Amino acid sequence: MIRSLPKFSTHAIMIIGVLITIFPFVWVALMSTHTRSDIYSSPPPFYVGSNLIQNYGKLLELMPFWSILWNSLYVSVMGTAGAVLFCSMCAFGFFAYDFRGKNLIFGIMIASMMVPPVLMLIPSFLTIKFLGILDTHFALWFPGVANAFGIFLIRQYMLNTINRDLLDAAKVDGASDFRIYWSVVLPLIKPALATLGIVMFIGLWNNFLGPLILISSSEKQVLTLALRSVQSIANSPWGAIMLGTFLSMVPLLLAFLFFSKQMMAGLTAGAVKG
Amino acid sequence: MASVELVNLHKSFGTVEVLRDLNLQVSEGEFVALVGPSGCGKSTLLRILAGLDEASSGDVVIDGEWVNDLSPKERNIAMVFQSYALYPHMTVEENIGFNLRISGIGKPEIRRRVGEAAQILDLSELLKRKPSQLSGGQRQRVAMGRALVRNPDVFLFDEPLSNLDAKLRVQMRDEIKRLHQKVRTTSIYVTHDQVEAMTLADRIVILDKGRIQQVGTPTELYRHPANAFVAGFIGSPSMNFLDGVLSKNSKRATVSLADDTKLRFPTTDNLPAEGNVRVGLRPEHLQISKGGKGENTLRGTLELIEPTGAQNLLKVGIAGQSLTAVDNTLAELSINQPIEFSIEADKIAVFPPN
Numbered sequence: 001m002i003r004s005l006p007k008f009s010t011h012a013i014m015i016i017g018v019l020i021t022i023f024p025f026v027w028v029a030l031m032s033t034h035t036r037s038d039i040y041s042s043p044p045p046f047y048v049g050s051n052l053i054q055n056y057g058k059l060l061e062l063m064p065f066w067s068i069l070w071n072s073l074y075v076s077v078m079g080t081a082g083a084v085l086f087c088s089m090c091a092f093g094f095f096a097y098d099f100r101g102k103n104l105i106f107g108i109m110i111a112s113m114m115v116p117p118v119l120m121l122i123p124s125f126l127t128i129k130f131l132g133i134l135d136t137h138f139a140l141w142f143p144g145v146a147n148a149f150g151i152f153l154i155r156q157y158m159l160n161t162i163n164r165d166l167l168d169a170a171k172v173d174g175a176s177d178f179r180i181y182w183s184v185v186l187p188l189i190k191p192a193l194a195t196l197g198i199v200m201f202i203g204l205w206n207n208f209l210g211p212l213i214l215i216s217s218s219e220k221q222v223l224t225l226a227l228r229s230v231q232s233i234a235n236s237p238w239g240a241i242m243l244g245t246f247l248s249m250v251p252l253l254l255a256f257l258f259f260s261k262q263m264m265a266g267l268t269a270g271a272v273k274g
Numbered sequence: 275m276a277s278v279e280l281v282n283l284h285k286s287f288g289t290v291e292v293l294r295d296l297n298l299q300v301s302e303g304e305f306v307a308l309v310g311p312s313g314c315g316k317s318t319l320l321r322i323l324a325g326l327d328e329a330s331s332g333d334v335v336i337d338g339e340w341v342n343d344l345s346p347k348e349r350n351i352a353m354v355f356q357s358y359a360l361y362p363h364m365t366v367e368e369n370i371g372f373n374l375r376i377s378g379i380g381k382p383e384i385r386r387r388v389g390e391a392a393q394i395l396d397l398s399e400l401l402k403r404k405p406s407q408l409s410g411g412q413r414q415r416v417a418m419g420r421a422l423v424r425n426p427d428v429f430l431f432d433e434p435l436s437n438l439d440a441k442l443r444v445q446m447r448d449e450i451k452r453l454h455q456k457v458r459t460t461s462i463y464v465t466h467d468q469v470e471a472m473t474l475a476d477r478i479v480i481l482d483k484g485r486i487q488q489v490g491t492p493t494e495l496y497r498h499p500a501n502a503f504v505a506g507f508i509g510s511p512s513m514n515f516l517d518g519v520l521s522k523n524s525k526r527a528t529v530s531l532a533d534d535t536k537l538r539f540p541t542t543d544n545l546p547a548e549g550n551v552r553v554g555l556r557p558e559h560l561q562i563s564k565g566g567k568g569e570n571t572l573r574g575t576l577e578l579i580e581p582t583g584a585q586n587l588l589k590v591g592i593a594g595q596s597l598t599a600v601d602n603t604l605a606e607l608s609i610n611q612p613i614e615f616s617i618e619a620d621k622i623a624v625f626p627p628n
Contacts, residue, residue: 163357163359165355165356165357165359166359166361168321168324168326168353168355168359169353169355169359169360169361169420170361170372171325171326171345171346171347172324172325172326172346172347172351172352172353173347173372173373173376173420174345174346174347174373174376174377175372175373175376179376183372183376184361187363188362188363
């Protein structure tokens with residue numbers, strides 16, 4: 001009994017942590033089944049209501065929900081795929097090659113991470129305007145595909161896990177530089193790619209400020225913007241908004257499940273050391 | 275199979291000279307070992323040969339062709355790394371077949387050749403495993419299979435056995451030797467273990483501080499070392515060195531040690547000048563003698579006995595210095611007792627002082 005006490009308390013703390021974490025999600029899910037007046041009643045209705053269908057109808061009335069969800073999905077998937085590809089390529093360059101000014105360039109890149117993102121809002125807006133890609137989804141996902149954080153994360157992972165002999169062995173085997181990157185290095189850094197993938201996907205999915213200043217056409221709106229814009233109207237239809245919010249969480253959940261599985265696969269594949 | 279030639283090879287990293295004016299010729303089918311202490315440049319030399327590093331100056335010629343500008347693949351060499359460098363995410367089969375796959379060879383052909391290599395190396399049962407599921411010796415064999423499968427002109431081995439335990443090392447050494455006798459591919463083998471080099475190689479190249487000290491067969495190096503470095507490096511336990519003074523005439527030479535012991539032997543052409551010298555005596559050439567009045571008798575005190583089973587290693591204080599002697603007779607001796615050794619005149623080596 002005494003021996004199991006630490007285990008018990010650990011479990012208790014973990015269970016409390018889990019409950020606190022999932023409470024908002026459950027709350028949103030439950031509220032999406034109630035009417036506005038139910039939501040404001042006291043005590044709040046902490047049970048499944050009967051207004052789900054009406055809320056869904058209201059949601060579609062407020063916005064073209066599925067096409068907006070598609071926009072968000074498109075931006076997030078493109079940005080994530082692009083970041084995973086370009087950051088790993090760039091990190092591979094920093095990892096595998098020695099060239100003049102390598103440390104300086106890497107240093108400048110790391111230093112750029114210290115600039116607060118808000119400071120870059122106007123310069124990036126002006127740049128995007130100059131490039132003529134204002135009010136496009138491309139402007140939302142593309143500028144972030146080679147970001148300092150991702151490059152840093154992946155390069156550090158490479159340094160820790162990839163024996164440079166592997167690169168030499170591949171060279172002796174006749175692999176081209178791209179082949180080494182693609183067939184030898186990429187499969188070995190899956191956990192880092194998955195981590196970056198999750199971070200990027202969540203970042204892009206939740207991005208509010210970017211779309212707010214870059215997107216003006218209503219048909220190009222993304223979820224964050226659309227859900228926020230209906231909250232200001234009088235008598236905000238909270239049931240419908242909660243339903244929209246809940247549905248917008250689902251892709252995020254799926255993305256997390258997908259990437260975390262990759263992360264586990266990478267970790268358990270092991271044998272990084274010869 | 276191909277011959278390999280290094281001509282005036284020079285390599286420096288910044289101001290540090292790693293290899294200096296290196297010339298070496300390896301004939302077709304030969305097994306050459308590069309031996310030397312850590313940092314002598316032997317791995318750098320191998321990497322230059324492989325095309326992984328560039329020489330600062332000088333040429334690499336493989337099979338009569340100047341290959342300085344060719345990639346590792348174009349040189350058609352295969353290399354076995356110290357860390358094995360197996361691709362952790364690929365199975366044994368994929369590891370061995372990787373270079374064939376990127377050469378665009380068809381799957382049935384890859385399977386056939388991988389199967390052949392696996393059979394030679396006794397890996398057929400392990401083809402579906404990942405490197406993490408293999409023992410050290412098996413990984414080493416996979417690394418050799420990867421080199422073997424492409425029929426290279428030259429095999430390069432970079433200390434391939436140094437990560438294995440002593441027993442496995444001896445076993446793998448035999449396998450490498452057997453493999454070479456079977457395929458007769460020109461092989462260049464880097465090691466810091468002189469026993470490995472002696473047992474495997476047709477010829478040994480001794481490197482120190484970026485220079486070749488001597489090239490020769492194991493027996494040549496053992497019997498006629500060109501200098502004290504080679505003499506000390508080859509042989510286990512290593513050669514004893516004693517300070518002495520040389521005097522010689524046209525027929526006989528004599529070295530007087532600090533305790534006035536005289537070592538006499540016939541004069542040869544390559545004796546250093548008279549005066550201070552270093553005398554080299556191999557531990558296995560020192561014979562325990564009793565009441566020896568003959569020439570070349572060394573007297574000292576037994577300081578330590580290290581039994582190794584088949585023989586005892588004796589540490590003896592002679593002429594103010596400590597010597598090692600090998601006692602194959604396993605004589606009953608006690609510490610601190612006086613002891614005498616005799617050595618044959620033709621086994622005495624003399625080198626210039628440091």
